[in-house]
Amino acid sequence: MKDIEIAQQSEMLPIVEVAKKAGLSGSEIEQYGQYKAKIKLPLADRPKTKEKLILVTAVNPTPAGEGKSTVTVGLGDALSLAGKKTMIALREPSLGPVMGMKGGATGGGYSQVVPMEDINLHFTGDMHALTTANNTLAALIDNHIYQGNKLGIDQRRVIWKRVLDINDRALRHVVIGLGGVVQGIPREDGFDITVASEMMAILCLAKDIADLKKRLGQIVIGYTYAKEPVTVADLGVTGAIALLLKDALKPNLVQTLAHTPAIIHGGPFANIAHGCNSVLATKTALQLADYTITEAGFGADLGAEKFLDIKVPQLGKAPNTIVIVATVRALKMNGGVAKDQLDHEDLVALEKGFANLKRHIQSMKQYDIPVVVAINKFTADTLAELNMLVELCAKEDTTAVVADVWAKGGAGAKELAQAVLASCDQVTTPKRLYAADDSVEDKIKQIVTKIYGGKDVEFSPKALRQLSEFKTLGWDKLPVCMAKTQYSLSDDPKLLGAPTDFTIHVREFVPKLGAGFIVALTGNVLTMPGLPKVPAAMGMDLADDGTITGLY
Known part of the structure; x- marks a missing residue:
């Protein structure tokens, strides 16, 4: 059964009941229909929780699949099954990968957050608010230049780009203002994808409205002819941009298939941005639950490093445990096996490909935070392969646990949950990778x-x-x-x-x-991705009764 079919057959609780389960009163949420809500901040004071934070990351992604979000959701449901007050904090999906190649960000199988169609598409409108705020600033910059350019902005040195939340390679490098005097001042420009924008990063790092406005005002949009930086505060439009983000700043509340409360908010890419959900979402989950499970995008070399070196100083809380998700399939591909041969047992390739996971284990342990490996089970994995991977991790003094969360949901991660609970109880003193005053x-x-x-x-x-x-x-x-x-x-x-x-x-x-x-x-990394030869969008449809098909 496909992910979307599993999600569509599930019975969701009304969001007011999910909120109550999370410890939120009806006056602390704003409903977006029956199954989604915004959380009003700041929350009233409440009893202190255990504030255990679990960061889920992974090996480098491959076409073989890793399932980081699926494991995150399955682990959250497993902790709930174990009687622990748990919340999940994830990023919002971008329409770029949803319509392109990578897919959504709501998990899979019986470890999903729902309503998955809404979350993967327009959700509560946060992406649109960010896109609008970003492009409003762009319009104000070009209008300032057109209307006399009091600040002396050099149009050749405007670094603020327009954005769009879809992969569109044709917009990477454009020329604007053509068509005569009334059309504006011609200059070179370009588009980034919304989730790579500074506006997205600011939303995810802001602590409140005051901090949001401070950060917006500090944005450097370009340079003058004298090569002096020009900020949003210099333009005098900080307040206008902030009000467009007023509702987007509030975290979104949804649920898993097993009704574990989940906060989904913010969605920066980890390869071209900092790859973590919002500080406000994580702080809210920590305030409400004893165990908060969050994730960072792509492999530990990108998302987890940025979580630890960029987000943690703003959050004021380091993870108690880092979970690295790996699959036998992904490691065999790292060991040289072609994608169409991954269903065949290959212990030699697995051992060779383990080097990728080993590197991530070693890099995460440098932060003096306990590490657990979650082996996300696929149907073609053999017992010999799974056992070998557990043993290879043991040689690195790291606990590895097989989890079958796609097929079994939280029930497939009971052993993983116990390993994580034990890891969270370890007393450590997390450290930074580099000093704040290093160049x-x-x-x-x-x-x-x-x-x-x-x-x-x-x-x-x-x-x-x-x-x-x-x-x-x-x-x-x-x-x-x-x-x-x-x-x-x-x-x-x-x-x-x-x-x-x-x-x-x-x-x-x-x-x-x-x-x-x-x-x-x-290298050649791009801040506006392109669509693949056969985009996922080509397999999607909307039935006459409103049912979505082909999303995943």
């Missing part, structure tokens, strides 16, 4: 050598010029958000496994002062 250059080098397992970093002439400018402007101590292919530990998507002695190539930086970090663009 941008030093931070990148530490990420490359300690997390990716690389040898060195090479900066383009443009990147070196930018580093010099950042030092002059006082931006050289900000955290770094690496924009890198998700498919490899290196910046070459074809280099699988655990490569060594490679060099990461930084071609350009993008300052995002509102978000509070500098983005380093590496």
Whole structure:
């Protein structure tokens, strides 16, 4: 049975009942229909919870599938079954991968969040609000230039791009303002996907409305002819942009198939943004539940590193445990097996491909946080393969547990839940990968050598010029958000496994002062993806009775 069919056959609780289960009163939510709601913040004071935070990450993604969101949901349901007060905190899906190739972000099988069709499509309108706010700012910038340009903005140095929440390669590089004097000032421009935007990062890192406005005002939109940075505050439109995000700032409440409360809010990509759901969503879950399970996008080299080095300082709380999701299939592919041969047992390839998981285990342990490996079971996995993977992890002094959450939901993760509970009880002192006052250059080098397992970093002439400018402007101590292919530990998507002695190539930086970090663009990573030859959209339809088919 397909994921969407399982979801459509489920019986959801009214969202008011889910809210009550989470400890929220009717006055603390705003309903969006019968099964979705916004949570009004700040919440009233309530008894302190255990505040145990579990971060779910994974090996590098492959076409074989990993199922990070599925394991996150299954683990949450398993903890609920064990009698633990649990909440799940996930990111919102983007229409780019939904209509393209990757798929949605609501889990799968019997470990899903619902209503999955709504969540994967327009949901509560957060993505549209972000897109509108971003493009309103873009329109205000071009209008300022057209109406006399009092700030002296150099249209050649406007760095604020327009956005769209769909993969559209034709918009990566465009020219605007053509058609005569009344059409505006011609200049080069481009589009990013909404989930890669600074507006999305700000929404996910803001602590409240005041912090949201402060961050919006700090956005650098470009430079003057004298090469001085120009901010949103300089334009005088901070309030206008903030009011467009007023409702989007509130976390969204839904449920799993097993009725575990789930907060889904914010959706930055992890390969080109910081890849974590909102600080407000995670804080709210921690305030309401004893055990909060959240995830970070793509592999541990991207999402988890950014969660720990960018989000944790804003959240003020490090994970008690890190769960790394791996599959036999993905590791065999990392070991050189072709996708159409993955259903055949291959212990040699599995052991070779384990190097990728081993690298992620080692990198996460550098933060002095306990690590548990969740082996997401697929039907073709053999007992010999599963046992080998458990034993390989044991040699790394790491507990590995097989979970069958797609087929069995929370019941398929009981052993995993017990391992996570035991791990959460360990007393540790989490540490940072790098010091806050390290330079941008030093931070990148530490990420490359300690997390990716690389040898060195090479900066383009443009990147070196930018580093010099950042030092002059006082931006050289900000955290770094690496924009890198998700498919490899290196910046070459074809280099699988655990490569060594490679060099990461930084071609350009993008300052995002509102978000509070500098983005380093590496290799050929793009901030506006393209659609595949056969987009997932081609298999979708809407029946006469309103039933959605082909979504997943």
